[in-house]
Amino acid sequence: METMVQREITAWTALELGRRIRAGEVSVTEALKAYLDNIEQTDGSYHAYVSVWREQAFQRAKQVEQELKEGKYADSPLAGVPIAVKDNICTKGEETTCASRILAGFRPPYQAEVVDRLLSAGMVIIGKTNMDEFAMGSTTETSAAGATRNPWDTSRVPGGSSGGSAAAVAAFEAPVALGSDTGGSIRQPSAFCGVAGIKPTYGTVSRYGLIAYASSLDQIGPIARSVEDLAAMLEIISGWDEKDSTSVSSEYKYTYLDVIEAVKQAFKDEKDRKELKDRNQGGDIKNACPPQVLAGLRIGLPKEYFGEGLDREVKKCVLEAAEALKALGARLEEVELPAIKYAIPAYYVLASAEASSNLSRYDGVKYGYRTADYEGLQELYKKTRSEGFGEEVKRRMLIGAFVLSSGYYEAYYNKALKVKAVIKQNFDRAFEQYDLLLSPTAPNVAPRLGESLADPLKMYLGDIYTVAVNLAGLPGISIPVGFAEKDGKRLPVGLQLIGRPFGERELFQAAYAYERWQKASGEVKELFAEKAEGGQRDDRERREADESKSTI
Amino acid sequence: MTERGGKQMRANRQYETVIGLEVHVELATKTKIFCGCTTEFGGEPNTHCCPICTGMPGTLPVLNKKVVEYAAAAALAMGCTVTRRCRFDRKNYFYPDLPKAYQVSQLYLPIGRNGGIEIEVEGKKKVIGIHEIHMEEDAGKLVHDPWEDVTLVDYNRCGVPLIEIVSEPDMRSAEEVIAYLEKLKLMLQYLGVSDCKMQEGSLRADINLSVRELGAKEFGTRTEMKNMNSFKAIARAVNGERKRQIELLEYGGRVVQETRRWDDNKDTSFAMRSKEDAQDYRYFPEPDLVPLELGEEWLAELKSRQPELRDEKRARYIREYQLPAYDAGILTASKAIADLFEETVALCGKPKEVSNWLMVETMRLLKESEQEPEEVSFSPKNLAALIGLLEEGAINRTVAKEIFEQIFRKDVEPVKYVEAHGLRIVQDTGALGEAIREVLAAHPQSVADYRGGKKKAMGFLVGQVMKETKGKADPRMVNQMLLEELEGLE
Structure with missing residues (x-):
């Protein structure tokens, strides 16, 4: 009986859970327990978390419960709702490692601004999620804590770098999570795990307390199982922060839930009208054409994003979704972004350059890992850094140091900056004619473990549809739009919508209209049913396989 | 002719010294450049710092507006062109006193360029060009503990705002260097931009010096001299390095481009690192700070407020x-x-x-x-x-x-x-009269001398009265009363 209730609790969206907590149907502690039980049952298989805050979370849950009774969080729809936080976001007094050996045991004496905002909204942090080391990677395999597995097929990766956050949400181990996105790190794992994720416009969410990979591209954003939850989350975490000079002023603080409400209302009005009409004419309501909630919305499909290298089934799913948007009233046209083919090299030059500088501070002098034996300063540096960083991180730091070095700066770094500017112009021009751009989130479904790291260049090419959005500082959302069948398993496919700077409202409008019409979240529920039946046996096998793995 | 090392000394050449200075000045802001920590000098080690100035992961800099104001004021006072859209760059290098492993500085777009300062040496006026002025953050300090044989780091100075003022190679003598520095120091003090205390390191100058034969068009190879902690030491370092370079050339050697460390106690310098060891700082624009827009109005207002x-x-x-x-x-x-x-x-x-x-x-x-x-x-x-x-x-x-x-x-x-x-002048003429009478009685010879025409004796007698009154008497009154007494007795 209890598990039935718990199963229900974790099946709700975050907003639904928030509503029930507020109504007194479920307590904050019960909600937390339901999720912790799920983690207990299945995270041995998925390894979405690097740390689970059992004790602290229960304490916090009790506190929020009390505060809710005292009338606190009156305007906060997600008060009492648990949330998972990516391990590159600083949590005061709690280990924050970026899934790297070099930050083993690091407990920041300060809090990330987003974490403060979650707490002010009454949310309960359930733990820290796994990631590619320092967010460098597209698979969550470069983590020093070991790889995370895709809940849809544990022989596959969840994507990355926010793979732990996406997997936790997909596996019902958290209702919502925070990720960070430098070149696709929220959108791509969301696509691979069949959940929704948004990378907001650069500057929308404070980066204070986000451990930097590439400062000019990093942006924190939410991952959830519904577009509505994403909107609620972004309302909580966005807004100017005096501690981050690149955060945009409060005139760009927007509301998002009202957009969702408007779409809901449009659906309802349309349904009422249809019902009236159908009653009068005796027609069948099921065949009704969808309401034209996206009438007037112009969507461009970049030609370059549907060309070579795109998986046939992924393409089919995405184009079907595009048709659905058309049916909802949007106008779809092909558009050209000629400079986009240079996005990947430009991205890897710029991101690696910044990374090489950002990661130089980890030297064993002040905090984190220090090599056991050394003589003199040079050896302290050399051994600490050689032992503390993983291969992918070292590769990018080397690339970065190279492109910034004297004699190469112009040829690489500066040229990449110019490419960045041209790409931005391409987008600006496209947005003169279109409100949104539509593409697949990734060219393929989630690859098998080990496949990507064997060929890093191929892995980098997997970022083809996402990196340009970071270079241009634009908002991008990934939503689940169906499945592609691979080796007898159904694997999720994601669709990406790209907006103008601060065009998150249009993104939510289109994404929510689609979700509402397709009930895509129904597909996600199937996973839960599968898990409830056959999950236990699977877990044991997984856990045995994981035992040999290294930990931080 | 002298021989040394098999090479002949060249005869009677005249040399010109070419000097440019890089002056680092700590700005007199109350707080650091990117956080709210105090800039106060001293303090227990690591008490004037926070997660931001110690570069903890995830922290971000927020520019102190006062730093820009002070730097712009200095740039304006030195006749520089102020860069309307300037920005910060990262200078990357590893050292334990630099917790982020990069210094936030300005390379590509410094706040001021192309200025000049007029100096006067032996009545001759001359303008020393200012190549650029840029803003940057200071590093911490390493402290070696000889007892424990360990090196400790003090981050108190990390993030204290600096401006670096880079002159053109326009100076030709130690006198010109000192005149330039004096002028610079005064200007910054008058602007209220810095206290320029060399003892506390809030003004530090590095000397770039080369010599060339008088009349030569090309500059010679230069060296950079560091670690002078007074103007006098700077003058000695200039003369010492000039002499060292000329001697090298005179004996057929050549000057190596290098950084040298001045030892004022030994009145000599030592090579620290050569150009070949020079680090590649891999400068690039600081992505955590937005470019700075200095508006026309703001600059005009700043200029009008210039003291x-x-x-x-x-x-x-x-x-x-x-x-x-x-x-x-x-x-x-x-x-x-x-x-x-x-x-x-x-x-x-x-x-x-x-x-x-x-x-x-x-x-x-x-x-x-x-x-x-x-x-x-x-x-x-x-x-x-x-x-x-x-x-x-x-x-x-x-x-x-x-x-x-x-x-x-x-x-x-x-x-x-x-x-x-009890230092108030004795105004009581009764007490003074008594003292005078006592002195006159005690020194009959002097009285006789005076009367005999030796008017100098008067001075002696005044002195004795002052002594008697422990200096509290008004000397004018003593004079007058003595005169009356002496004349009256006649």
């Missing part, structure tokens, strides 16, 4: 206070003294009298105690009170000088001091 600089002040002292040019020059040679002068005059008037106390007594005491004018610590109200006592005739000048020493050292209140030590 009176030295030359203007000197002219005003001559005009407004009718001070001799000499006085005005000395008083304005230090902002601290000029401030003291103006504050004291505001209290008691008498500009010439105030000037005398500052120019003569204060300077003498400073020299005696080996202090800089900036270290003067007495309050203008006490100097004003002392001048008041003199004016009233309550004390004589000898006593006043004695009290001034106490003011200089302990900032005593002169009125209280005079009362406590």
